[in-house]
Amino acid sequence: xxxxxxxxxxxxxxxxxxxxxxxxxxxxxxxxxxxxxxxxxxxxxxxxxxxxxxxxxxxxxxxxxxxxxxxxxxxxxxxxxxxxxxxxxxxxxxxxxxxxxxxxxxxxxxxxxxxxxxxxxxxxxxxxxxxxxxxxxxxxxxxxxxxxxxx
Amino acid sequence: xxxxxxxxxxxxxxxxxxxxxxxxxxxxxxxxxxxxxxxxxxxxxxxxxxxxxxxxxxxxxxxxxxxxxxxxxxxxxxxxxxxxxxxxxxxxxxxxxxxxxxxxxxxxxxxxxxxxxxxxxxxxxxxxxxxxxxxxxxxxxxxxxxxxxxxxxxxxxxxxxxxxxxxxxxxxxxxxxxxxxxxxxxxxxxxxxxxxxxxxxxxxxxxxxxxxxxxxxxxxxxxxxxxxxxxxxxxxxxxxxxxxxxxxxxxxxxxxxxxxxxxxxxxxxxxxxxxxxxxxxxxxxxxxxxxxxxxxxxxxxxxxxxxxxxxxxxxxxxxxxxxxxxxxxxxxxxxxxxxxxxxxxxxxxxxxxxxxxxxxxxxxxxxxxx
Numbered sequence: 001x002x003x004x005x006x007x008x009x010x011x012x013x014x015x016x017x018x019x020x021x022x023x024x025x026x027x028x029x030x031x032x033x034x035x036x037x038x039x040x041x042x043x044x045x046x047x048x049x050x051x052x053x054x055x056x057x058x059x060x061x062x063x064x065x066x067x068x069x070x071x072x073x074x075x076x077x078x079x080x081x082x083x084x085x086x087x088x089x090x091x092x093x094x095x096x097x098x099x100x101x102x103x104x105x106x107x108x109x110x111x112x113x114x115x116x117x118x119x120x121x122x123x124x125x126x127x128x129x130x131x132x133x134x135x136x137x138x139x140x141x142x143x144x145x146x147x148x149x150x151x
Numbered sequence: 152x153x154x155x156x157x158x159x160x161x162x163x164x165x166x167x168x169x170x171x172x173x174x175x176x177x178x179x180x181x182x183x184x185x186x187x188x189x190x191x192x193x194x195x196x197x198x199x200x201x202x203x204x205x206x207x208x209x210x211x212x213x214x215x216x217x218x219x220x221x222x223x224x225x226x227x228x229x230x231x232x233x234x235x236x237x238x239x240x241x242x243x244x245x246x247x248x249x250x251x252x253x254x255x256x257x258x259x260x261x262x263x264x265x266x267x268x269x270x271x272x273x274x275x276x277x278x279x280x281x282x283x284x285x286x287x288x289x290x291x292x293x294x295x296x297x298x299x300x301x302x303x304x305x306x307x308x309x310x311x312x313x314x315x316x317x318x319x320x321x322x323x324x325x326x327x328x329x330x331x332x333x334x335x336x337x338x339x340x341x342x343x344x345x346x347x348x349x350x351x352x353x354x355x356x357x358x359x360x361x362x363x364x365x366x367x368x369x370x371x372x373x374x375x376x377x378x379x380x381x382x383x384x385x386x387x388x389x390x391x392x393x394x395x396x397x398x399x400x401x402x403x404x405x406x407x408x409x410x411x412x413x414x415x416x417x418x419x420x421x422x423x424x425x426x427x428x429x430x431x432x433x434x435x436x437x438x439x440x441x442x443x444x445x446x447x448x449x450x451x452x453x454x455x456x457x458x459x460x461x462x463x464x465x466x467x468x469x470x471x472x473x474x475x476x477x478x479x480x481x482x483x484x485x486x487x488x489x490x491x492x493x494x495x496x497x498x499x500x501x502x503x504x505x506x507x508x509x510x511x512x513x514x515x516x517x518x519x520x521x
Contacts, residue, residue, distance in 0.1 A: 012347040019343050020281055030288050042295075044302035044317065073214035105217035105308045110316060119302070 035149045041121040046104045048122035049097050051140040052115065060141070061116035064092040071111035076101045097140055099125060100133035122146075162190065165502075169198050173276040173506045176516030180493070180505065189505060192497040194490060199520040207480035212238050212312060212447040215477070220306040222484060223518040225268050227307045228261035228297070229460040236391055237456040237467035238312045241449040244442070248435045250314035251393040255430045256327065257300065257309055258392075259423040263334070264293040265461035265513075266416045266423075270341060273413070273510035277354045282344055289337050292330050299323070313443035319434065327431050331424050338420055345413070355410035359496035359508035362407055369492040373463025373485050375512065378415045379407035385459040392458075397426045409511040416513075448475055462486050462513050482521060486514040 006012065032039060041047070052061045064081035076098035081090045109119050124146035127133050168179040177198035183191035203222060207215045219234045220227035232254055239245060246254065267290045271283035294304040301309040301317050309317070345351045361371065363379040376383055384401045386394040402418030404411035451473040457466035463485030472478040489512050496508050 007349070012349055016281075016344045016348055019340050023285075030291070042299040042302065044300070044320065045298060046302040071214070073210055073217060103217055103221075103306065104303060106302060106316075107213065107217070 041123065043121075045121045045123070046106045046109075046119040048120050048125055048144055049099070049102070049108070049135070049140060050118050050120045050122075050143055051095060051137065052118055053141055060092055060137075061114050062092045062095065063114055063116070064090045065113065067111040067113065068108035068117050071107045073105065073107065074098075074101045074103065077108060092137070095137040095140060097135045098133065099135055100130060167505070169195075174509055175272065175514055176519075178490075178509070178514065178516055178519070180509070182497075182502070182505065184502065187501050187503075189497050189500050189502065192494045192505060194493055196487075196490070196516070196519050199516045201521065203521045204480050204482060207477050209476065211475045212449070212477065215480070216311065217306070217308045219482075220308055221517060222482065222521055223265075223460065223462065223465075223486070223515045224305055225515050226261050226265040226461045227305060228257045228309050229265075229458065229465060231308065231310045232258050232392065233456065233458045233460065233465045233467050235310045235312050236458065237454055237469050238447070238449070239441075240456050241452065241454045241469055241471055242312075242443070242447065244313060246314045246392070246441055247438045248393070249437045250310075250439045250441075252430050252434050253315055253319060253439070254310060254392050255394065255397070256427055256434075257297070257307075259427045259430070260293050260296060260327070260330075262423045262461045263420050264290050266420050267293075269416065269461075269510075269513045270413075273507075273513070274345060274351075276506045276510040277351065279345060279348070279351060282341055285337070285340065285344075289334060292333070296323070296326055296330065299326070311440070312447060314438070314440035316440075318439055324431055324434075327427060331428050331431075334424055335421070338417060338424075342417060346417075352410065354503075354507055355413060355511075356408060357406075358409045358500065358504045359511055360406065360408045361492055361496050365492065365495055366407070369495065370488050371463070371492050373460070373489065373513075374412050374415045374419065375407075375463070375489055375492070377402060378404045378411040380405045385457055385464055389457070391456070394426075397429045399423075399426050409507050412511045446475055448473065457483065460485055462515070462518075463489055484518040484521065486512070486516075486518040487521075490514050490519055 053059060054061060064079055066079050069077040069079050078096045080094040082093050084091045104119060106119055108117055120143065122144050125144060163184040165182040165184055166179065167182055168174040169177040174180065179195040181193040181195060182189055203218050206218055216231060216234060219230040223230050267286040271286035274282040297307055298304045299320050300323065301307050361375060361379055363381050366376045366379045366381065380403050382401050382403050387401060399422045402415050402422065404415050449471045451471055453470045455466055455468045457464050464483065465485055466483035468481040469477050470479040493508065493512065497505050
């Protein structure tokens with residue numbers, strides 16, 4: 001009897017609708033207005049790579065040990081170095097990072113012994129050309145400069 | 152085969168997919184129809200084949216770990232756990248207790264995330280649009296925890312062979328506890344929307360029945376098997392990563408239809424919350440990484456390790472020839488094995504039911520094709 005009454009008065013549907021109407025208040029809006037409202041990125045986020053430089057001297061921290069290139073599953077890092085005749089140390093000449101093949105697994109930054117290569121919180125990596133996704137040393141040191149639209 | 156009823160009309164071959172919104176990816180089903188009745192349903196797969204098992208043969212053990220996340224990308228953490236456990240067994244090491252507990256927390260959070268996405272898309276297929284928005288909102292909270300823990304939201308690469316790369320971040324305990332507290336009433340909300348809903352019941356009860364015998368014959372595992380009344384869960388049967396320390400139940404249902412699979416998954420989410428709450432209470436202190444060299448060179452041999460992924464039994468079979476690269480990696484994906492029962496479930500049903508059945512198997516095509 002009760003089940004029939006429940007069926008006649010659409011109790012099941014009304015209960016569901018009550019849930020929906022409970023969320024009608026504007027304070028329940030969860031959508032992020034992305035370009036206007038920027039998301040909070042976690043500290044450990046693995047985004048665009050960066051080649052750190054010493055902020056005081058402007059010299060690169062990279063010691064050209066090639067460990068990141070060896071650790072990379074996609075083999076997308078190319079490090080070239082030159083031996084300095086005066087100090088007898090390896091010096092970095094070129095560093096290319098093919099972002100179009102990167103899957104942001106973080107193995108390169110784990111491998112880096114001097115914390116020179118790091119995956120940062122920048123996530124806007126779109127470029128107009130495929131070549132634009134291959135980053136050279138200068139781009140890696142400066143980081144991407146996406147246009148921030150204001151509203 | 153179903154009896155022909157529809158005025159003896161000609162059979163019709165209908166291609167469903169691969170670009171169909173409710174085949175959950177690029178699955179193509181060739182349907183043989185008699186009017187509205189399905190006589191036969193053949194799956195055509197391989198549209199998302201990337202050769203991940205072959206890729207493994209050209210990568211070192213550490214390098215292959217990010218690739219396994221790309222199989223079941225909805226439950227990447229579970230994939231990573233299975234692979235790490237397999238290589239650890241090959242090496243004869245075990246992750247430290249702290250790492251094991253964090254692994255359990257992350258995997259169970261991932262189970263909830265996977266089931267939430269399933270619930271949203273499955274309900275959307277059947278015609279209930281509302282749950283999708285609610286489950287995405289809760290899933291976002293889980294993904295935020297993942298992002299704060301390991302730096303990625305979907306293809307997480309959270310665990311490393313021998314333990315963890317990342318320690319617990321500051322405030323993780325509070326965030327996970329807050330999530331658990333927030334999430335329990337939300338499950339009741341989903342149930343209020345769907346469980347008693349007459350349209351939902353009409354569309355799911357008695358649809359796609361798979362009995363326990365059929366499940367065993369097809370090798371079907373996971374929520375499908377439990378919905379058919381078999382109490383089988385690898386977390387209980389062969390405990391790994393310290394699952395025997397936690398109290399939880401294996402939810403089962405007797406009928407094995409789409410509605411029961413829905414109820415089993417809802418119950419599993421509740422049980423996962425229970426496990427997380429127990430695990431987060433005491434994370435032991437200590438190291439997070441076992442003693443593993445920079446170069447992983449397991450002794451020659453072979454190993455099979457299976458875990459209970461959100462979709463069923465996920466197994467890794469690794470053959471080592473003593474070098475730094477695996478000789479062969481074979482993955483036993485739950486979605487692929489479960490998908491083969493589609494024909495059995497769909498025969499004799501209506502065309503509209505096949506959408507509900509595909510949804511209830513909870514397939515991820517990245518895992519089916521690999």
